[in-house]
Amino acid sequence: MRTAIVVGTGLIGTSVALALSRRGVTVYLDDTDTTAARTAEALGAGSLQLPGKQVDLAVLAVPPGRIGAVLARCQLDDLAHTYTDVASVKARPSDEVASAGGDPSSYIGGHPLAGSERSGPLAARADLFEGRPWVLTPSPRTDRASLNRGLELVSLCGGVPVLMDAAGHDRAVALTSHAPHLISSLMAARLEEAESEHIRVSGQGLRDVTRIAAGEPALWGDILEANAEAVTSVLEAFAADLDRLLSVLRAQRSADAAVRARATGELDRILRRGNRGHARVPHKQRARPDEFVAIPVAIPDQPGALAALFSAVSEAEVNVEDVRIEHSIDQPRGxxxxxxxPASVAGVRRVLDANGWSRHEDPHAGHGIRSADRAVGSMTGIRNPDPAR
Incomplete structure (x- = not known):
C-alpha cells in the first residue's frame, strides 16, 4: 500500500493515519470539521491536500449511521480502489451500503478493538492498535483485492486480524463493549447527586468501573442505536442476574439461619462465577510505559498557536503520548x-529550542489541568473537534 485517505480525523481516524504515515504510506486527510483536520495534520497524520489520483485505500472513520452515504459519495468520486471503515457496529452499515447506492465489492467492514474514553485527534496515538484485535467483516460480495488491502491495513497498523460475519461481530461487541459501557454509565450516574463526603472515600475500584462512562454521549448514542437489539439481549440477561443477586442480599437479612446460609452459598457462587469470567478476558499483549516525561511549553493565547506547536514537535518524529493544558481566560498565554x-525528551527539546518555543519550568505544572480536548477551544478561539468522528 502506497497511498491512503482517512475520512474523519477523530481519535481512531487520526490514529490510523499516524500509524500508516509511520510506515511510509502517503496519507491524505478529509473531514468536514476543519479544526479537527488541521489538528491531525499538525500532528503529522497526513496532508489536507486532495490526492491527485485514485488512492489504494480509503478508511472511513465516521459514525455507523453515516458509513453508507459517505461510502457512496467517495465511490462516486472514484476516490480509492478499496474502502473500509472503523465503526464498532457492522451489520447496519453493511446493509446501508447497497441502499445508499454503494458498491459492496470494493468495501470491507472493519473494527479495530482499541480506543480511549477521550476523543478527538489530540488523543490519537500511532501505536494505538499494536497487538490489538482488528475485526474484518467481508461480505459474500467483497472481492479478493479488497480483503487483501484490509488485511494489509491491519498489518501496517500493528493489529491482529480477525475475520467475522457482521451479525456475529455485533453480538460479540454488545457483550464485550456496548453493554459494559451502559452499565458503567449507570453506575457513574449514581454519583451525580451523591454526598461529597461519600465520593471522597472512593478508591480505585470506583475509578475502574466508571472510567469508560466518560465517553462522548453523541458517539455512543449513535453506536447503541445501531446495535440496539444485540445490546438489549445482553442487558436482559444482566437484569435477570441482578434480580437474583438482590434476592440473595435480601435473604442474608433473614431471621432464619438456614435461609442466610443458603444465601451466603449463592453469593459465593455468584462471586466465583465472576472470577471465572474475568479469567477469560485476554490481557494486553503490549503495555504502555508506566511513566512519561512532561515537557512544559509556554504558548500564546492566539489562533493557530497549538497547531504550530504540534507542527514543530512533529519534526522530532516522536509520538506525543498525552497533552495537558493549563490556561486562564485573563492571561496572555497558557x-x-x-x-x-523518556528516550524522546532530548529530540523534542532540541526541536522546540530550534523553533523558538519557550520551555517553561513550572513547579506547579500539571495541577488542575484540564483535558486537552476540552481546553483546545479556549486556547485557540476555535470550537472543539467533533468527538463523534
Whole structure:
C-alpha cells in the first residue's frame, strides 16, 4: 500500500493515519470539521491536500449511521480502489451500503478493538492498535483485492486480524463493549447527586468501573442505536442476574439461619462465577510505559498557536503520548505539557529550542489541568473537534 485517505480525523481516524504515515504510506486527510483536520495534520497524520489520483485505500472513520452515504459519495468520486471503515457496529452499515447506492465489492467492514474514553485527534496515538484485535467483516460480495488491502491495513497498523460475519461481530461487541459501557454509565450516574463526603472515600475500584462512562454521549448514542437489539439481549440477561443477586442480599437479612446460609452459598457462587469470567478476558499483549516525561511549553493565547506547536514537535518524529493544558481566560498565554517517552525528551527539546518555543519550568505544572480536548477551544478561539468522528 502506497497511498491512503482517512475520512474523519477523530481519535481512531487520526490514529490510523499516524500509524500508516509511520510506515511510509502517503496519507491524505478529509473531514468536514476543519479544526479537527488541521489538528491531525499538525500532528503529522497526513496532508489536507486532495490526492491527485485514485488512492489504494480509503478508511472511513465516521459514525455507523453515516458509513453508507459517505461510502457512496467517495465511490462516486472514484476516490480509492478499496474502502473500509472503523465503526464498532457492522451489520447496519453493511446493509446501508447497497441502499445508499454503494458498491459492496470494493468495501470491507472493519473494527479495530482499541480506543480511549477521550476523543478527538489530540488523543490519537500511532501505536494505538499494536497487538490489538482488528475485526474484518467481508461480505459474500467483497472481492479478493479488497480483503487483501484490509488485511494489509491491519498489518501496517500493528493489529491482529480477525475475520467475522457482521451479525456475529455485533453480538460479540454488545457483550464485550456496548453493554459494559451502559452499565458503567449507570453506575457513574449514581454519583451525580451523591454526598461529597461519600465520593471522597472512593478508591480505585470506583475509578475502574466508571472510567469508560466518560465517553462522548453523541458517539455512543449513535453506536447503541445501531446495535440496539444485540445490546438489549445482553442487558436482559444482566437484569435477570441482578434480580437474583438482590434476592440473595435480601435473604442474608433473614431471621432464619438456614435461609442466610443458603444465601451466603449463592453469593459465593455468584462471586466465583465472576472470577471465572474475568479469567477469560485476554490481557494486553503490549503495555504502555508506566511513566512519561512532561515537557512544559509556554504558548500564546492566539489562533493557530497549538497547531504550530504540534507542527514543530512533529519534526522530532516522536509520538506525543498525552497533552495537558493549563490556561486562564485573563492571561496572555497558557502552559502546555507534552508527555513523551523518556528516550524522546532530548529530540523534542532540541526541536522546540530550534523553533523558538519557550520551555517553561513550572513547579506547579500539571495541577488542575484540564483535558486537552476540552481546553483546545479556549486556547485557540476555535470550537472543539467533533468527538463523534
Amino acid at each position: 502552559l502546555v505539557e507534552l508527555l513523551v517517552d
